[in-house]
Amino acid sequence: MDELSENQGNEMRRWPAKERAIGEIKSFDKRVALIGNIVGVDIDNAEAKMDDNTGTILLIFTDLEMLKKIQTGRLTRVIGRPYNSQKGNVINVEVAQDIDGFDTNTYKRIKELEAKGM
Secondary structure, eight states, rough: OOHHTTTTTTOOOOOOOOOOOOOOOOTTTTSSEEEEEEEEEETTEEEEEEEESSSSSEEESHHHHHHTOOOOTTTEEEEEEEETTEEEEEEEEEEEEOOTOOOOOHHHHHHHHHHHTO
């Protein structure tokens, strides 16, 4: 393949987000999608913390309007870039969606069936 066909004719493409549990994030992941509960929001430092029962992770926001929509105790889906910092594992958030009311049990069952190839 030539370079133009790989990058779609000079069009920039994002890495696809890999669905992960917080405890499953790998050092080589470029972008991840996480679902978890927001356990804290710090507007002054543009960050929040998320917990999904496999771990807790710090979420860093560059879009303060997006952060202001995040609420403690709400089920939230984030997409972003993971990295390690002095504060531990961190996600640089690109997208955040409030999905409170989402049926996590059905979602987990679907993921189990997908893993089994069904």
